[in-house]
Each structure stands twice: as C-alpha cells, then as structure tokens.
Amino acid sequence: MTFIKTEIEDSVMKIILNRPDKFNSFNREMALQFQDSLDKAAIDKTIRAVYLTGEGKAFCAGQDLSEAMDTNGPGIERIVREHYNPIILKIRNLEKPVVCAVNGVAAGAGANIALACDIVVAATSVAFIQAFSKIGLIPDSGGTFFLPRLIGFGKASALMMLGDKVSAYDAEKMGMIYKVVDDTVLQIEAFEIAKKLADLPTIGLSLTKKLLNTSMSNNLTDQLTYEGDMQVHAASTYDYNEGVNAFLEKRKANFKGE
Numbered sequence: 001m002t003f004i005k006t007e008i009e010d011s012v013m014k015i016i017l018n019r020p021d022k023f024n025s026f027n028r029e030m031a032l033q034f035q036d037s038l039d040k041a042a043i044d045k046t047i048r049a050v051y052l053t054g055e056g057k058a059f060c061a062g063q064d065l066s067e068a069m070d071t072n073g074p075g076i077e078r079i080v081r082e083h084y085n086p087i088i089l090k091i092r093n094l095e096k097p098v099v100c101a102v103n104g105v106a107a108g109a110g111a112n113i114a115l116a117c118d119i120v121v122a123a124t125s126v127a128f129i130q131a132f133s134k135i136g137l138i139p140d141s142g143g144t145f146f147l148p149r150l151i152g153f154g155k156a157s158a159l160m161m162l163g164d165k166v167s168a169y170d171a172e173k174m175g176m177i178y179k180v181v182d183d184t185v186l187q188i189e190a191f192e193i194a195k196k197l198a199d200l201p202t203i204g205l206s207l208t209k210k211l212l213n214t215s216m217s218n219n220l221t222d223q224l225t226y227e228g229d230m231q232v233h234a235a236s237t238y239d240y241n242e243g244v245n246a247f248l249e250k251r252k253a254n255f256k257g258e
Helices: 028-043 065-069 075-093 109-115 131-135 143-151 153-162 168-173 183-198 202-215 220-235 238-248
Strands: 004-009 012-017 049-054 098-102 119-123 127-129 165-167 179-181
Touching (some): 012 028, 098 109, 119 168, 119 183, 165 168, 168 179, 179 183, 183 202
C-alpha cells in the first residue's frame, strides 16, 4: 500500500499522508514511507521546497492505536524512536522549507508533526488536539519542545494536560500557526506559499532554518557568532549576488538556489 503519495510541481515536492480511512493515522509502514519521502526531498536538487498535507477529511490523527496495542507490533519504544523521532529530525534538518497545509483534525503526533514544520497554514474547520493525556501518554514528536516555544509554557502545559481542542482561529491567535484560510482555498493558498519559497534564495532559507534550530539552545553570544558565520556563507552564494544586482538594476531576481 502507498500510505504516502508524492508528486513534484513547480520545484515543490508534495507529500500527502494517505490513510484517509484511518484519518491518516500512522502505522509503521506509513512512518517509514514518510521518512523515505523526506530523504528523497533532501537529496534531489530540483526540489526547493516541501508541501505537506493530508488526504481526505483529516490531516493526521496521530498514531494508529491498534498497532500500538498489538502484541506483535513494534511497541511504543520503537514507534517513538524509529517512527516519530526521525520524522521530526528530518523535517527540522531538511535544508529546504516545509509548508504544512492542515486540512483537517491534527491530533497527537499529527499535531506535533505539523508544528515542527516551517510554515503552518490551517483550514478554518481544523482543530489541534494534544490528545496524549486522555490515554495516559505524554506528548511526543517534539510536542514538549515546540509547543512551549510557540505559545508559552503555561498555555502549553494546560493544553497538554487537559487535551483541549484548539480551533484554527485560536491557534493562529496564540501564535501556534502562521495563518488560517477558508477550507475551500486551503490547498491553493498554502501551495502558493510553498511555490513562493521555492522561488526565493533557498540556501539563505536553509541557513535561516539552521539558525532558528540553534536559537532553541544557544546563548546570545553563541547565536551572534553563528549568525556571523551563516551570513558570510550566504554572502558567498550566487543568489546573494543576483539579488543585490537585481535590486540595483530594478529588475526581478532569478534565483537558482546556488
């Protein structure tokens, strides 16, 4: 079964979670296919941005609990260490921007995978749910890392412990996501963002992403040093020279991601 569909359009790889009958909940095969798709996006130089969404009514309901409870299944330890941890690390370490179009409910690991992406756009009907506490588990897939940094410690703590549904509008208001759009135009507007990113100087974007990652743990002095190093790198690229020359010549830049 193909639980992950991919296609390339306008230098953007679309990755589509494809278990709609299970609300796109993850089993082992789907998780490994997802990782494989991210690996392909990383090494293909023609791909300059990634677009993630779900098939059907849901974005992702998290883990398929029937697999988690199966005595012959991978078990919780392998599910976390071999499925979700690598997915989150691959998203954050991918040297290309990842736009997530949340088309339906995003619960548990599904919510936290979305929050690990660079830009998150959600449909008006969407709800985000930290559903772990309701079954006696803790938020995984980077939830305890990203959510407090996005919305603050106190709010994150409450949402994780109470498991409240957060509407797309409330998620935008509290800074959890970038933008809310009408369901009917979600795929169009979110993909336009991905295409726009793919047309920008993508090395600069990848360096920005690296800096955001290190800002989570660096002190100010170390971060300023790293910014300096990355700025020197950015200034050595073709796209920097093209961007400056286009600005001075009052024309549209033609960036190559080089």
